[in-house]
Amino acid sequence: MRPAFSVIFLTTLIGVGQGMFIALFSARVFASLTGLELLDANWFYGVGSGCALLFMGAGLFASFFHLTHPGRGIYAWRRWRSSWLSREVILLPMVMVVMALSAMSHFFAWDQFFLKYSGVDLTWVLSGITVLLCILLFIATGMIYASVRFFQEWATPLTVINYLLMGLASGYTLAAVFAHTGFSSGYSLGEFLLYNALLFTVLAWASKFWALSRNRRLQPNSSMQSAIGVHHGTIRQLTRGFTASSFNVREFFHGRTPATLFWIQRLFLTFSFILPVILLLVGSWLNLIPFIYSAFVVQMLGLLLERWYFFAQARHPQNLYYQNVA
Amino acid sequence: MDKKRKKQLALVIDLNVCVGCHACVTSCKQWNTSGWAGPLTDVNPYGENPSGTFFNRVQTFEVGTYPKTDLIHFPKSCLHCEDAPCVPVCPTEASYKREEDGIVLVDYDKCIGCKYCSWSCPYGAREFDEGQKVMKKCTLCVDRIYDSNLSEQERLPACVMACPTSARVFGDINDSDSQVSQRIREHGGFQLMPEWGTKPSNHYLPRRKTVVSIQPDQLVRADNPLKIEGELSVPGKDDRSLDDYTSW
Numbered sequence A: 001m002r003p004a005f006s007v008i009f010l011t012t013l014i015g016v017g018q019g020m021f022i023a024l025f026s027a028r029v030f031a032s033l034t035g036l037e038l039l040d041a042n043w044f045y046g047v048g049s050g051c052a053l054l055f056m057g058a059g060l061f062a063s064f065f066h067l068t069h070p071g072r073g074i075y076a077w078r079r080w081r082s083s084w085l086s087r088e089v090i091l092l093p094m095v096m097v098v099m100a101l102s103a104m105s106h107f108f109a110w111d112q113f114f115l116k117y118s119g120v121d122l123t124w125v126l127s128g129i130t131v132l133l134c135i136l137l138f139i140a141t142g143m144i145y146a147s148v149r150f151f152q153e154w155a156t157p158l159t160v161i162n163y164l165l166m167g168l169a170s171g172y173t174l175a176a177v178f179a180h181t182g183f184s185s186g187y188s189l190g191e192f193l194l195y196n197a198l199l200f201t202v203l204a205w206a207s208k209f210w211a212l213s214r215n216r217r218l219q220p221n222s223s224m225q226s227a228i229g230v231h232h233g234t235i236r237q238l239t240r241g242f243t244a245s246s247f248n249v250r251e252f253f254h255g256r257t258p259a260t261l262f263w264i265q266r267l268f269l270t271f272s273f274i275l276p277v278i279l280l281l282v283g284s285w286l287n288l289i290p291f292i293y294s295a296f297v298v299q300m301l302g303l304l305l306e307r308w309y310f311f312a313q314a315r316h317p318q319n320l321y322y323q324n325v326a
Numbered sequence B: 001m002d003k004k005r006k007k008q009l010a011l012v013i014d015l016n017v018c019v020g021c022h023a024c025v026t027s028c029k030q031w032n033t034s035g036w037a038g039p040l041t042d043v044n045p046y047g048e049n050p051s052g053t054f055f056n057r058v059q060t061f062e063v064g065t066y067p068k069t070d071l072i073h074f075p076k077s078c079l080h081c082e083d084a085p086c087v088p089v090c091p092t093e094a095s096y097k098r099e100e101d102g103i104v105l106v107d108y109d110k111c112i113g114c115k116y117c118s119w120s121c122p123y124g125a126r127e128f129d130e131g132q133k134v135m136k137k138c139t140l141c142v143d144r145i146y147d148s149n150l151s152e153q154e155r156l157p158a159c160v161m162a163c164p165t166s167a168r169v170f171g172d173i174n175d176s177d178s179q180v181s182q183r184i185r186e187h188g189g190f191q192l193m194p195e196w197g198t199k200p201s202n203h204y205l206p207r208r209k210t211v212v213s214i215q216p217d218q219l220v221r222a223d224n225p226l227k228i229e230g231e232l233s234v235p236g237k238d239d240r241s242l243d244d245y246t247s248w
């Protein structure tokens, strides 16, 4: 099908935001388990969560370009019982609100205040809820695609796993970059974040590889025979019924050559996974911070290409009806 | 108590008689672009690269290899699936299936234009209107079939009324006595892409071979009783026979 740029940006940007928040939360768990002394912890988590929130906001902004009547978007929660799109529409603002509260509770050190009066550390509660909602949002985003059974390339649990892992990979990479921006907490947590960025990038690579090889073996469920109910081995469309353009032709065909698709695939595999792994490794061994920075930029580029490919590779059964112009 | 049988309106399209004239396409366009719901937008209709919104398309397929080919004209509109996959995915409830007659409709005032429903229709029956920026599809002419201002015979979908060969028949497929049910039963009606479990309500009737068998004696004069009596010889092919003298 034809990839829509609004959706490409929406899914990659909120993926980074959610991944970054989860990364920071895990770093905090790590710090408290290992008893690391962090001098500017609140400042670090507060600014970091705010940064994650910026990515979520940018994603939300991009999503509006996908809708032709964004103003009516407020009704989009109504089918939450059956539509994963509806569920995402509910979850995205929820994540953003709790993430903002969690960022502020760090930033303004609300934890001290609450700890004093209620004995509960509010920042843990808020960021715990945020992490939970982030994971649910990953599932909802993935399921939007995995639940459309007509796109056989998407209709697999691997779609959800890929969305989750690629979000975590890019989120941890961004968190590693953030840890190298001069915070003293960053010095203590930088390695933890960087090695997790490596781990999740490799995991995402593996699951993407798995999904790609699954899709190579796919047999289309529908055929010309079932499409028009004529059971003969040779069926050729003479005309799709119109010479002009139509929605069905624009939305479901990407209009690129197989060679372009092949090269985009090679490019995104290199940019999303191979190069970031090399850059992160070299960056941490030789302590070259620009390498770590560029790992994130390269990975983002790669993931945008990956998302483009994800849409373009998907073939819809309706295409059987739109093969030839008279 | 038995649950009441649900009504499911639908079209039955006879591929055996469709001649591919596109009368249903143009009449559908005319009816649906003139109603209160606003036009079916054509973008750039007289310029370069035109593009339009239609609820119904007629496509043509060639089956077999020349010279042993068959030409199939294939009209395609929304099939008003009984298990419509396009409905539960719509986040705003703009897409819905009517309880009372099974028609699948879009409430244009609720549609946000996410196009998610079109991804969930395997038949490509939904088309996005670039003018009103909402998703549209065949309404089964819901604004004709119940309109008491129209005469009884006219309460039919526009495409059904326009078809010169009566290739389109309209009715309730859950009523076993209806004309559509009879046709489905008697002429081997089938559904498109049954593999997806969408249970399309519209059915298609297959091509049927029309065979006329003529015996050799039917080609000559076989109606001469005198010949049987042996009184006269067999008449020549062009001779006058009893039929030419009497009106029975």
Ligand code: SF4
Pocket (backbone or CB within 6 Å): B077, B078, B079, B080, B081, B084, B085, B086, B087, B104, B120, B121, B122, B123, B124, B125, B126, B137, B198
């Ligand atoms: S044909 Fe397509 S649009 Fe019509 S009811 Fe079935 S799935 Fe929905």
Ligand code: SF4
Pocket (backbone or CB within 6 Å): B089, B090, B091, B092, B093, B094, B095, B106, B110, B111, B112, B113, B114, B115, B116, B117, B118, B134, B135
């Ligand atoms: S395009 Fe409109 S009708 Fe289709 S799923 Fe989106 S809101 Fe619903």
Ligand code: SF4
Pocket (backbone or CB within 6 Å): B027, B028, B029, B031, B032, B055, B056, B077, B137, B138, B139, B140, B141, B157, B158, B159, B160
């Ligand atoms: S039933 Fe009405 S809307 Fe549907 S294809 Fe026929 S004329 Fe068009």
